Amino acid sequence: MLSRVPLAVTTSGKPEEALVARAREAARQWNLPLIPRRKKEAIARMLESAADAFIVFEREDVSLWDKEGTFSFTPGMAHLRRLRIQSGERDDAFLRVAELRAGDHVLDCTLGLGQDALVASLVVGPRGRVVALEKSLALYAVVSEGLKAYDYGPDSCCVEALHADAHEYLRSLPSGSFDIVFFDPMFEKPKKSQPAFEMLRRFAEHAPLTAETLEQARRVARRWVVVKGAKYSEDLKKLGLEAEPGSHYTSVIWGRMSP
Structure with a gap:
């Protein structure tokens, strides 16, 4: 047996x-x-x-x-965010904080469900590049297969999903390899969520983002390191980041630092 x-x-x-x-x-x-x-x-x-x-x-x-x-895998809210951007709206928080531009090279260190990577792929366009890392093999397997089948359209680059540990991958890169390095680590305090996010929480990497990894990200980034956090937690403060100004009605906050 x-x-x-x-x-x-x-x-x-x-x-x-x-x-x-x-x-x-x-x-x-x-x-x-x-x-x-x-x-x-x-x-x-x-x-x-x-x-x-x-x-x-x-x-x-x-x-x-x-x-x-x-x-x-489902594009979910990322699809709606992409439609809004295509219609000319520019109020997407990730787009605003990261100051994404056409042709940018973006490293998403926490692929998760692929939502922000899909948004980035549209904004940077076909001349840009989005590489997305996922340490959890189970999540990487499902999301990477979904991204392969996704219809990006002519205005996007494709997301390059890799099964990799962010810290080790960052250490392997030359300085200034990407314009933007992005992290969306698991929140300290879980918030109420849909079943897909409950599945994400069960299989995702739960190790917190460390100062050492953040320093590697600063070395690799040409413009910004962007970190997503939870409003009612110490997620950003522990990393020495101040929350960027944003909506009072969201439970998500954003921090960023220059190289």
Whole structure:
């Protein structure tokens, strides 16, 4: 009998051969076991016996399952934010604080659900670049597959998602490699959220952003290091950052520092 694993790859119940091949190749790249799924076998049963969580390849989607819920990539609010920007609105907080410009190179050190990376990809445009790092393999697998299938349109660059630790990746870069380096670490105090964010919280990297990583980011950034935080926490203050002026009606605050 196979021993239970923390994370594995499987497919929908009646997969076509091409889908099985795709799942097999992904499992190889991610160094995860591929556990075949019998035709009528429920994921819930497989979670009882084979793995704590599954990355499930389906015909139209890639999803993450555990005993508490399921998550698949969706552009969500990022799509609405992109539509507003395309219509000429410039009041997006991330855009304003980061002072994003066409042609910028942006390093998103905390990909998460991909929301801010998608916004950045539109603002920097096809001559720009957005590289997004995610340390959690489970989240990286689902979100990176979703970003590959996303219809960016001709006005965007594509988001380059990488499975990497931000601190180690920053250390590997030459100074001044990106215009903007961005962090959206997990908040100290969880706020009420939708199921996708609950899934994010279960699988995300929870280690706090450190001063050492911030210094590496300052070395790499040509213009700004931007950090998102929670209004009623010490998230930014612990890093020596002051909150930028913003709306009184949001629970999110932003800090930034120059190189």
